Amino acid sequence: MYGRRTILVKKGVNVLNWLDKLERKFGRYAIPNLTVYLLAGYVIGFAVYYLAPNLLRYLTLEPYYILHGQIWRIISWVLIPPTGSLFSLFFLVLLYYSLGTALERTWGTFRYNVYIFSGIFFTVIAVFILYGVFYLIYGVALPMSSIGLISTNYITMSIFLAFASIYPDMEVMLYFILPIKMKWMALVYAAMALYYFFTGSLAVKVAIGASLLNFVIFFCSSRNIKRFGPKEQARKAKFRQQSRPHMTYSNGARHRCAVCGRTELDDPNLEFRFCSKCNGNYEYCQDHLFTHEHVK
Template sequence: MKMLDKLEKRLGILAVPNVVMTLIVAQLIIYAGMLTGRLEFEGLLLVPKAVFAGEWWRLLSFLITPPFVPATAFQAIFLAFFWYILWMMSQNLEAQWGTFRLNVFLLTCIVLAIAGAFIGQLISPAATLYVAPRFLYYSLFLAFATLNPNIQFLMMFVIPVKVKWLAWIIVGFGFFAVLALPSLGHRIAFLAPYLAYLLFFKGMLQQSLETRQRRAKFEGERKERAHTALHTCEECGASDQSAPERDFRYKSVGKDMICLCNICRERQ
């Protein structure tokens, strides 16, 4: 993306390195506040109606809300593991993209999520929409899977599954989740942040599609050539495909070259 390259030259100094780790630490602090009872999960989510009522802090607080509030020790371990995977994927993306591009990707997701929430609320005023930071996790995962499709994760610590298949599973569940949402406003709020993924990977996805089309065309032509006779006898019509045991040779007749099989040549 040439525009990003130009922006990086001018604004690259403003990029925050290891930004996802900063986000995780902030979520950990908020989680500690929830354990002490000083903070409530629902009080931090982005709720457009609440923002209209004056709770403006929700425009930022929803970003540092933990993915969920563990109720058991096992769930707390799972949350720690979740944060570790999130950090690992962000490190990979930052290494491949650079700090500035990762920052812009996350910022684009956030801006689109906020815009989608308010647009969705205006479209469906009777509904009460809310936005949690799950879109950031899924967006990071989709970006990671697109750039590293063959990396394997161990499902249940046993079954190796390539990350690209996990991404397709998530996309499939997301599709059905959108269909199950009660209103158009909910669907807009749900889908809006993922436009960032399309913006960043549009060229790559288009190139991948074109490559697959070229490969399919080449395979079709190869199979067609494999089933097309190279030599066809002018006398009996036998070919190297229908009679591979015959010997086909060419001879000059006037100004033309004609093909004859060994049987027809013996008859002459």
């Protein structure tokens, strides 16, 4: 759930990055349980694939038709299932439900939303760029179907890679039989992606490139991604448990500046952070964070 955060300031460096700033402004608009909606879309697309296969051609990501008014294609292509096998779809839904919901709990709803939607956005932008390049070269508008359909398989791949990077040593039961660590599965996944990138169609290259670009940009821009790791989460939980009796103030306030005494009840726009140079759990508002005298 979106809420106020207390950020640790170490050696005078503000670790609040651009995602945290966006979360403060737009976090309330994040969609909870986004994985459920994504996988439900796969199931709907799978049903359409078998019950009304001709309908799928109205859902594909086709820049030509989008530019001619069929704007629903910008998002409807996400409904196209990454597999045509019911057996594979069953295991995909089970696996990615657990991975996606775990990522959302670890990152928070807003950060997870940004990761998924940016992957979709990069794919759409890449397809339009490819469409424009072909138009400049050949002078005609070539449909994407002539070079292959854009698959949603690589959106789920980005979820898998993100989870493996945070929980590399977690073991999963592959097909409920073989225990294997996430980091080894991620290496196999990455090798397969590279193989399909060099041997697949242009559409496959676009889908893989967009998903990997999303993964790289997201993790490179998250300078403090280690704070989402299991060890760091356990440390924070222990700290919250130990500090809770000392951080409950009058009228139910949870944050109070050690200099001016103001709380979040006095001004909901106040930000509170701890200072690592002070001995003890001293919290300061933004007006006194860098001007207070350190407690030794």
